[in-house]
Amino acid sequence: MKKPLIALDGLDLLASAVLVLRPDSDIAYANPAAEILLASSSKALTNHKLNELFINCQELEQVFQEALEHQFADKRLDLVLERLGRDPLQVHVVVSALDSAETPVLIELRENVQQLxxxxxxxxxxxxxxxxxxxxxxxxxxxxxxxxxxxxxxxxxxxxxxxxxxxxxxxxxxxxxxxxxxxxxxxxxxxxxxSPHIVGDVNIHEVCERVRSLIVAEFPNGLKIKRDYDLSVPEFRGDKEQLIQAVLNIAHNAAQVLSARMKAGDAELTLRTRIARQVTLAKVRYRLALDLHIIDNGPGIPPDIRDRIFYPLVSGRDGGSGLGLTLAQTFVQQHMGLIECESRPGCTDFRILIPLP
The missing domain is CATH 1.10.287 (Helix Hairpins)
Known part of the structure; x- marks a missing residue:
């Protein structure tokens, strides 16, 4: 059974990218989310065919043809769609048959965040x-x-x-x-x-407080350290000294790049703890994990080294050894965990994930 055509005004409000196609696979409509995902205006997208958007479009074209032939109402698939001169898109695709002779097929594209x-x-x-x-x-x-x-x-x-x-x-x-x-x-x-891995009971808030005291002692003026702790985070088995060093390396780097904001008096460093649920680390699923964020309001990591910050001897500041983040990642991985980073001007967020019992 075919779906009726949805009002295009309603599609404008969707967060997922939507393309409405004619029988010859020309794009009749692209919503704002599609413009963002495909990095192209609606005007540029309309009247182009699917195979003009993506290099490896054979599977998607096959499903489009099946929709034209009314073989299904909805069909879902995960694809990696390659684009000329751009990064490939890992997307979850929903192809729907519509009750319209002029625009018989709707394609919805959602970035496959979990796979990414x-x-x-x-x-x-x-x-x-x-x-x-x-x-x-x-x-x-x-x-x-x-x-x-x-x-x-x-x-x-x-x-x-x-x-x-x-x-x-x-x-x-x-x-x-x-x-x-x-x-x-x-x-x-x-x-x-x-160094031997000395395992004992670790309270992550004791680790954060130790790091906080060290940072305050070195940077006593112009830096505000916020504590946003979830006190329900349980203790876990680990090497306390290694974790102190890992968190300190990240926090110390953050404090050093905040020098300009310290002079202005608005430098902020946030230590935030939470519990994350159903986390996959190194292809292993964990029911619970420590979710520790070290966030600063500095200038952000330079784009040219953003993908290499955990490499040894890569530093974003003059005089840096380029070892701090490499060692931090090593220490956290020895706890079966991982450090991730998201950075933009005004906000750099290092996220430490470690499995909890």
């Missing part, structure tokens, strides 16, 4: 695993030559003639100090893989 989320999580986990392997191998390759360079500089300094000691000691000290600095960097890279 799963794909993003999978990329973060794969990226983190690759980072760990890279860091471990690189650190070990650097460590041995560093010891040789430092030792050689010390021996050279001991062998310098007295009359040249003062003149050349400055150079040997530069070598020794730089070797020590690189050694410290290597030790930081290897720290998550060396």
């Amino acid at each position: 989320k799963l794909d993003r999580e999978e990329r973060l986990i794969d990226q983190s695993q690759a980072n760990k392997e890279l860091i471990r191998n690189l650190a070990h390759e650097i460590k041995n030559p560093l010891g040789g360079i430092r030792g050689a500089a010390q021996l050279l300094e001991m062998e310098l003639p007295e009359r040249h000691l003062k003149e050349f000691r400055e150079y040997t000290q530069v070598i020794i100090k730089e070797a020590d600095r690189l050694q410290t960097l290597v030790d930081r890279l290897l720290a998550p893989h060396r």
